[in-house]
Amino acid sequence: MSDSSTESLNFIEEIIENDLKTGKYSQIITRFPPEPNGYLHLGHASSICLNFGLTKTFPGYTNLRFDDTNPSTEETEYVDSIKEDIKWLGFEWKHEFYASDYFDMLYDFAVKLIKNNLAYVDDSTSEEIAIMKGSPVQPGTDSPYRTRSVEENLDLFSRMKAGEFADGSRTLRAKIDMKHTNMLMRDPVLYRIKKAHHHRTGDKWCIYPMYDFAHGQSDSIENISHSICTMEFIPHRELYDWLIEKLEIYPSHQYEFARRNVNYTVTSKRKLLQLVTDNYVESWDDPRMPTISGLRRRGYPPSAIRNFCERIGIGKRENLVDIGLLEFFVREDLNKSASRVMAVLEPIQLTISNYPSEQTELLPIENNPEDEASGQREVPFSNKLWIEREDFKEVMEKKWFRLAPGAMVRLKGAYIVKCTDFKKDIQGNISEIICEYIPESKSGSDTSGINVKGTIHWVSQIHAATAEVRLYDRLFKVENPAAEEGDFLDYINHDSLQIISKAYIEPSLLDAELGQAFQFIRKGYFVLDKNSNSDKLIFNRTVTLKDNWAKVQGK
C-alpha cells in the first residue's frame, strides 16, 4: 500500500480524521463482516482494503466478524476460505468474532425491548406481514397481534425459543410505526423460528435474529466506532440507530459507500454460485472468476489488488470500474518481479542450415532486465528450434519486423538469422522455415555490425520440455452483464478459456514452483497452476503484455 500521508482523504477518512481531532475517539475500531455463505470477490477486496486500511493509517484495529445468523446457507468451508483470502491480501484482524457468539446477549436484548413494550410476537404468516407492510407509496397497517400484553409477549417469545412452535409460525417484531416512510421502520421482524443446524451453535437455537437485530448489536458489543457498509444499507441506518438508542448500548455509527463494480464481470454471490454449479467455470477458484481465490490462481499479486482498490478509491455514486486498471497494476508489479523465460505456444520449426546439426551451445540470458540482481541463466541452443508461427510471414510487409523470406531477426539472446527459404506441407500450410545464422552476431559479442528491428523468442527442439498452457479471456462479452436485457448467462464469452495442450518451454521451467511468476517473453505473464505435477506442467496466463503491434494491425 502506498504512503497516503500526502494524498487527499476520501470522505470516510475525513470523518475519522475529524472524529479524532475533536476528541470524539482516541482510536477507531472497524470490522469486516462477511457472511460465510460464499467466496470473497473483488467487491469484498475493496471493503477489506478500506476497513483494514483505515486502521493502518489511523490508531485502532479491525475485527473479522462472521455474520452467521442464517444457518441454512452458511458453512465452515466458507469461513476457512474467507480467512485465507484476507491473510493472502495482506491484512491481519485483531479479533475473530462471530455474530453467533452473541446469540445469548441478543436474546436478552429482545427481552428488554418486549419489557419496554417496543416489540411483540406476531402470529401472522409472512404473506400477511407482507400485505400489512404496504408499499413505498402506501402506508402499512397494524398487525392484529400488535397490542398483545407484555406478559403474553414474554411468554410467547420464551416458548418460541423453547421450540414449541413450528418454523415460520411466529416472529418477533419491533413496535415502531406502520406508516413510516421508511419501509424498514414498519415493525421490522427481529427474530424468526428456524429449526436448523448452525455451523457453530449446533442445535442449541431454533430462533435466529435477523440482520437488523444482529449486525448493529454486534457492532455495539465490539465497540465498533465506524461501521462501514455499502449504500443499499442506507435505509437500515435509521433502524440501526433506533435499536441502539432503545437498547441503550454503545453507539456505533454506520457509514455507507457505493459498492465498486468492475466491467466484464459479475460480483453477486448468487450469480457467481450459478457459474460454478452450472459448470460455466470449473470452480470458485477458476482463474476466470473475480473471486480472490480465482485471482490468486490466475497469478494476480495481492499488491496489485491492493493498489487497485487504493487507486479507485471510494465514493457514493454509481460506478463501473475498468478491469484494465487492475490489469495495469498486475503488469506493473509483475514487470518488476517476474523472471523472463522463453516458451513457444504455437510452434513451427526453424532450421538453421549453416549451424552444425550435432552442435549445442549454452547461452547466458538475463533473467529480468528490470532487476539486475536477478542474474542470468543458461539456455541451450541448437540448429533446430521452435519459434512462434505468427512470427513468420510468407511475404514481406511494410513495418513487419519479424521473419519473412529475405528478412533478418535476432533470436533472443542468440544469433541474428536470415530467412532463406520455407517449406509447405501437402495442405499448403507452412511447415518449416529455413534460415542462415550470422556466426559473428552472437549475443554479447556481436561484431557483425548488423542492426535488426525485430527480436523473437525460441526454444531448442532437442532440449525443449512441454507444458499445457491455459489462456484466459474475460468471462463476459459485455461490460455490464447484470444490467443487460435477459439472463446474464446469455452474455457469457464461450471462448474465455483456450487450452494449448502442448507448448514448448525452455528446460529451466522444469524447476518452476507454485506461485512463482514468469514472463513468457513477448507472450505475457504466466504462473504454474495448482493442478500441475511433475508429469504434466500447467501454466495459467495471468495477463498478456501490452501489444502495440496488435493495435497497429487492428487499424
Add this chain to the structure above:
RNA sequence: UGACCGAUGGUGUAACGGUAACACAACUGUUUUUGGUGCAGUUUUUCAAGGUUCGAAUCCUUGUCGGUCAACCA
C-alpha cells in the same frame, strides 16, 4: 404517487467559496536484443436553469437524469 442517495474528461477519484487536478485509457515522438519496460509530450472535464457572492464544481432553489427501498436474506 412517497422516502432516501447521487450527478466533475472515455473510466475511476480529487479540488473543503479563490487558476479544475491525479491515475488509467487514447494519441505523438523517443529509447530498447521483449512491437514489453522506460522517457518526453498531446487530446479530453464540472447535468440544466435561476439565485447568493467581488468570486461557485463547491452554498441555496427548482428541474432533469440515474440508483435504492415493499425477504421470516445479508
